[in-house]
Amino acid sequence: MKAGDVSAMRELGSRLLVGRDAPFEPREGLALIERAIERGDPGATSLLATLKGAGAWTQQSWPDALRLLRRAAELGSHDAQAQLIMLASDVETAAAVRSGQASDYTWGRLQESINLERWVVPPMPEAVSEAPRIWTVPGFATPEICRWLIGRCQGRLRQAQMFDGQRSRFLATRTCRDFSFTIFDGGVLLVLLRIRMSLAMSLPVPHMEPPQIFHYAVGQEIKAHYDSIYDGEHGYGQAGSYRGDRLATLLLYLNDEYEGGDLEFPHTGFRNRGRTGDAVFFASLRDGKRDRLSLHAARPVTAGEKYILSQWIHDRPFAA
Numbered sequence: 001m002k003a004g005d006v007s008a009m010r011e012l013g014s015r016l017l018v019g020r021d022a023p024f025e026p027r028e029g030l031a032l033i034e035r036a037i038e039r040g041d042p043g044a045t046s047l048l049a050t051l052k053g054a055g056a057w058t059q060q061s062w063p064d065a066l067r068l069l070r071r072a073a074e075l076g077s078h079d080a081q082a083q084l085i086m087l088a089s090d091v092e093t094a095a096a097v098r099s100g101q102a103s104d105y106t107w108g109r110l111q112e113s114i115n116l117e118r119w120v121v122p123p124m125p126e127a128v129s130e131a132p133r134i135w136t137v138p139g140f141a142t143p144e145i146c147r148w149l150i151g152r153c154q155g156r157l158r159q160a161q162m163f164d165g166q167r168s169r170f171l172a173t174r175t176c177r178d179f180s181f182t183i184f185d186g187g188v189l190l191v192l193l194r195i196r197m198s199l200a201m202s203l204p205v206p207h208m209e210p211p212q213i214f215h216y217a218v219g220q221e222i223k224a225h226y227d228s229i230y231d232g233e234h235g236y237g238q239a240g241s242y243r244g245d246r247l248a249t250l251l252l253y254l255n256d257e258y259e260g261g262d263l264e265f266p267h268t269g270f271r272n273r274g275r276t277g278d279a280v281f282f283a284s285l286r287d288g289k290r291d292r293l294s295l296h297a298a299r300p301v302t303a304g305e306k307y308i309l310s311q312w313i314h315d316r317p318f319a320a
Contacts, residue, residue: 006036006041006044007036009032009033009036009039010033010043010044010047013029013031013032013033013036013044013047014029014033015029016028016029016032017029017030017033017182017183017184018182018183018184020182027057029057030051030057030058033047033051040075041075042072042073042075042080043072043077045068045071045072045077046068046069046072046077046079046080046187047184049064049065049066049067049080050065050183050184050186050187050188051183051184052064052065052068053065053191053192054191056183062116065191066111066114066188067111069083069084070084070107070108070110073107074107080187081097081107083148083187083188083189084110084111085110086142086144086148086189087119087188087189087192088111088113088114089113089114089115090112090113093106093109093113094110116192120192120195120196121199122137122140122196122197122199122200123138123139123140123200124137125137125281126138128272129265129268129270129282131268132265132268132286132291132293133282134265134270134272134280134281134282134283135201135280136272136278136279136280137200137278137281138274138275139277139278140196140200140252140277140278141193142277143276143277145189145193145277146255146307148189149186149190149254149307149309150254150307152179152181152186152213153179153215153307156179157177157179157213157215158177158178158179159177160175160176160177160178160214160222162225163229173222173223173225174222174223174225175219175220175221176214176216176217176220176221176222177214177215178212178214178215179213180212181210182210186211194208194211194311197250197313200250200279200281201250201281203247203248207247207313207315207317209311209312209313209314209318209320211309211310211311212309213254213307213308213309214298214307214308214310216258216261216298216300216301216305216307216308217301217305218301218302218303218304218305219300219301219302220300220301221261221299221300221301222297222298223297224264224295225295225296225297226284226290226295226296227246227249227284227296227312228245228284228285228294229246230244230245236320237320242319242320244314244318244320245284245285245314245315246284246285246312246313246314246315247283247284247285247313247314248281248283248284248285248312248313249310249311249312249313250279250280250281250310250311250313251274251279251308251309251310251311252277252278252279253274253275253276253277254307254309255276255305255306255307256273256274256275256276257304257305258303258304258305258306259301259302259304260299260300260301260302261298261300261301261302261306262298263280263296263297263298263299264296264298264299265293265295265296266296266297267292267293267295268293282294282296288315
């Protein structure tokens, strides 16, 4: 089979997995990806590594996930290679790869040096406000990981919309652009990063929405709003029966080469501006109801451009 045919097989399999520009047929999508792997496709191999790590439509297995990531790197996947370098504890070998001194055994050494437990344990959050409840986590991610995440959204940003609990729409109060990850867009690294988020907030990964990256150019902002969206009466989601709500929000600062752009809570005057790799998270609900003090805004950027990763977490498994 020609290389182009294998790439098309992988692309169609990816679309079927998430129903993007194709029917939602995850079993058929997974079968196509596995066939592409049999034909030596590095992209499909890297994708299955992500699915294995997340336990999505396949048996969850971190040994299998890392083995597949290594195999994808050996087959020439630059994406898999970059992830192994960032995840590895063997900094000497990683540095050799960065300087162009990779050998036939490099990817195996990097894989074997990955310490998953050490990698997912977050720095200790610091409570900085009780009303609303806000925590900061300095050094949550490395600058290298932040640059990699920014790279995932390049050429894929779109005008941001606001979801009000029933539908998404464009609003003049939200002028930035965004990119929403699917299961395969973030790779093994984002699967692990979300586990780190889960441990930092003591909230389970299945309660999380797909993460997003927000990009702000000069003058762009999101005016004061609440992240909670359930009105207490009308279900939403594809089946119209989901009644969960956003319990908390985590924001990861992906860069700091900009001016303005502070996170602001107007009711209290609290502001936050993190450095690259810092995180902040806050509760949107208190005693099961919207916390009025959680009203917040992303102030306009006055110079440069701002990238931030947003992760919403619900009060129950997310199924909307």
